[in-house]
Amino acid sequence: MFKGGKSAKSCSTCKESSSACTWTETETETSFDSEEDSYRDYEECSVLDFWDDELSSPPHIGRVAYHSEESFLRCRNTRSLGNDGREISEAIENETKQNIITFEKNLMLEIKSLIAKARTCYHSRLYQDALDQQLHILDLIHSTLGDNEFIDEQLRMQEANVEYEILKIKYELQKECFTVEERRLAKDKAQNGKLNLVNKAVIFYQDELSRLSNGRKINFSNLDKVGYTLYLLHTLGKIHNKKLARYSLASDYYKKALELESEVLAFLEARYEGVSEDHVLEMQKWNRNIQATREKISQIHYITGRFDFALKNISPLESVD
Numbered sequence: 048m049f050k051g052g053k054s055a056k057s058c059s060t061c062k063e064s065s066s067a068c069t070w071t072e073t074e075t076e077t078s079f080d081s082e083e084d085s086y087r088d089y090e091e092c093s094v095l096d097f098w099d100d101e102l103s104s105p106p107h108i109g110r111v112a113y114h115s116e117e118s119f120l121r122c123r124n125t126r127s128l129g130n131d132g133r134e135i136s137e138a139i140e141n142e143t144k145q146n147i148i149t150f151e152k153n154l155m156l157e158i159k160s161l162i163a164k165a166r167t168c169y170h171s172r173l174y175q176d177a178l179d180q181q182l183h184i185l186d187l188i189h190s191t192l193g194d195n196e197f198i199d200e201q202l203r204m205q206e207a208n209v210e211y212e213i214l215k216i217k218y219e220l221q222k223e224c225f226t227v228e229e230r231r232l233a234k235d236k237a238q239n240g241k242l243n244l245v246n247k248a249v250i251f252y253q254d255e256l257s258r259l260s261n262g263r264k265i266n267f268s269n270l271d272k273v274g275y276t277l278y279l280l281h282t283l284g285k286i287h288n289k290k291l292a293r294y295s296l297a298s299d300y301y302k303k304a305l306e307l308e309s310e311v312l313a314f315l316e317a318r319y320e321g322v323s324e325d326h327v328l329e330m331q332k333w334n335r336n337i338q339a340t341r342e343k344i345s346q347i348h349y350i351t352g353r354f355d356f357a358l359k360n361i362s363p364l365e366s367v368d
Contacts, residue, residue, distance in 0.1 A: 079248050079282055079290075085336055089278035091155070093201070094258045095148045097272045151199075154191065158184060158205055162212070169216060178216045185209045200251040207247040211240040245290045252283050265307070267314040273307070280304035281340075288347060298347045305340045308333065 080090055161184045168177035188206045192199070214237040225233060256279045259272070267273060280300050288297035312333040319326045 079252075079286055085332070086274060086278035086281055089275045091152070092275045092278070093148075093151055094255050095151055097259065097269070097275065155201065155205075158187065161187075162205075162209065165212065169212070169219075174216050174219045178213065178220065181209050181213050181216065185213070200247070200254045204244070204247040204251045207240070207244040211237065211244045214240045245286060249283065249286055252279050252286070255279055256283070265310070267311060270311075273311060277304055277307060280307070284343065288343075294347045294351050298344055301340055301344045301347070305337065305344065308337050308340060312337065
């Protein structure tokens with residue numbers, strides 16, 4: 048649905064389950080990707096991709112000051128130069144935005160690439176190589192974060208991810224030397240690392256969602272932004288459902304996604320004049336998305352024993368004439 052846009056191409060206390068984040072020796076990674084295929088293209092996106100859509104003050108600006116400080120100084124010095132100065136100032140600000148977006152994306156792509164290589168070593172049982180690479184990644188993240196006022200929560204999530212990977216690698220390197228008690232403590236430590244990662248992911252995705260909406264009405268003409276919003280809602284729903292067993296919160300996120308998907312469908316139906324093959328296919332796709340979200344809500348009701356609500360959320364797929 049949203050694959051055609053620029054951003055989509057370039058472009059986280061419960062008593063219900065104490066074992067939701069159980070770690071095992073064979074587990075190698077934690078995924079927070081949205082379950083919904085329609086929104087997976089947005090994994091590499093960031094709120095910065097939609098910065099030009101009247102978003103508020105720039106996030107992460109402290110972290111990339113060495114890219115943009117000169118631009119901001121030049122921008123400030125041109126504010127008293129009249130219309131020409133304002134035009135220059137706006138051009139510099141736009142250039143600064145692009146520098147931030149480019150830096151953010153390149154950094155995250157580099158970190159994810161390095162993590163993938165380290166995991167390949169882990170799968171190949173090259174644990175020392177994997178450890179060396181993960182330690183290098185951690186140094187890279189720390190050197191980027193520094194003491195900046197604006198903390199990038201995505202980097203914090205990756206930091207927790209790498210720390211969790213390091214705990215698993217150290218366990219594999221040393222497990223033959225462990226006593227039974229040391230083995231249990233090592234597993235508990237890795238378990239805590241995983242829980243920390245999941246919590247950092249929730250903070251990041253919630254922060255992205257908050258910055259994206261910023262209290263404004265959704266602009267359905269920007270379908271890329273809507274798509275990223277749905278990606279965030281589905282991902283938060285998945286984390287609370289599958290990783291934390293916080294079923295009430297998971298249901299809330301899926302219900303918000305369902306409401307938004309229904310609004311998108313209504314918007315697209317109103318936009319079309321007449322019926323065409325493309326129109327039919329697009330409506331069918333959105334009806335499938337809506338039905339998939341209803342099924343997720345139904346599954347949560349089933350897990351929590353609310354069978355009557357589970358049945359209410361399962362409805363036949365609507366057809367488009």
